[in-house]
Amino acid sequence: MTRQQIRSYLEFYRDLGIDAIYNQRPAKEPGLPAESSAVLPTFAPPGDTLQSILADMGDCRRCKLCEGRRTIVFGSGNERASLVFVGEGPGADEDEQGLPFVGRAGQLLTQMIDNTAAKEGIPIRRSDVYICNVVKCRPPENRTPLPDEMEICGQFLFRQLMAIKPKAICALGSTAMKALLNTKDGITKSRGKWHKWRKIPVMVTYHPSYLLRQYNQVARREAWEDLKTLLHFVYD
Numbered sequence: 001m002t003r004q005q006i007r008s009y010l011e012f013y014r015d016l017g018i019d020a021i022y023n024q025r026p027a028k029e030p031g032l033p034a035e036s037s038a039v040l041p042t043f044a045p046p047g048d049t050l051q052s053i054l055a056d057m058g059d060c061r062r063c064k065l066c067e068g069r070r071t072i073v074f075g076s077g078n079e080r081a082s083l084v085f086v087g088e089g090p091g092a093d094e095d096e097q098g099l100p101f102v103g104r105a106g107q108l109l110t111q112m113i114d115n116t117a118a119k120e121g122i123p124i125r126r127s128d129v130y131i132c133n134v135v136k137c138r139p140p141e142n143r144t145p146l147p148d149e150m151e152i153c154g155q156f157l158f159r160q161l162m163a164i165k166p167k168a169i170c171a172l173g174s175t176a177m178k179a180l181l182n183t184k185d186g187i188t189k190s191r192g193k194w195h196k197w198r199k200i201p202v203m204v205t206y207h208p209s210y211l212l213r214q215y216n217q218v219a220r221r222e223a224w225e226d227l228k229t230l231l232h233f234v235y236d
């Protein structure tokens with residue numbers, strides 16, 4: 001871990017009100033307990049809310065994605081949603097407007113949610129769910145977030161999810177899937193199945209930007225099926 005990453009972690013814990021973190025040292029003699037049994041605390045302080053997470057985030061500079069961003073894209077939607085969609089990170093439109101999924105991929109996601117719900121007789125629209133990303137600042141050239149960026153910013157995502165406590169989470173694409181499930185499996189193997197993040201069911205499906213590509217007709221059909229399963233699970 002680099003000095004910068006260690007600094008980011010410590011700043012993160014400090015924001016949670018934790019002033020001291022101990023290393024566990026080995027016991028002085030075999031058979032005796034280790035000198036400190038302190039473990040790193042849970043990332044979400046009691047009573048955590050989206051507002052307090054946003055306040056802790058402030059003008060965040062904990063990872064280098066801050067250098068190219070215009071706005072921090074925290075998340076949007078119903079703060080008491082039963083369903084949370086998690087994407088990868090903001091693109092140019094999102095960075096400009098400060099809202100997640102507002103570009104072409106976002107419009108497709110809106111259509112998918114609204115149309116699938118309408119067809120299946122489920123009375124919800126996009127505004128009824130909550131939508132956010134693994135990283136809150138736009139990666140340069142829309143590249144995939146790096147593991148250290150995902151790990152540092154992912155702590156905010158985990159706090160968001162713990163504050164909302166949805167009935168289910170939808171991981172859109174492999175970055176969200178890796179952040180939530182810590183798996184090396186590919187998206188084609190994992191999609192359409194139920195997984196778990198801290199006891200909350202997670203459905204993995206394709207990212208809408210992947211579905212926008214012309215040749216992904218099969219993937220589109222699969223994503224619609226995944227969404228149908230997800231919406232029925234959450235709202236039936």
Ligand code: SF4
Pocket residue numbers: 057060061062063064065066072135136137149152153
């Ligand atoms: S991506 Fe997340 S951790 Fe990195 S600077 Fe932005 S808000 Fe902070």
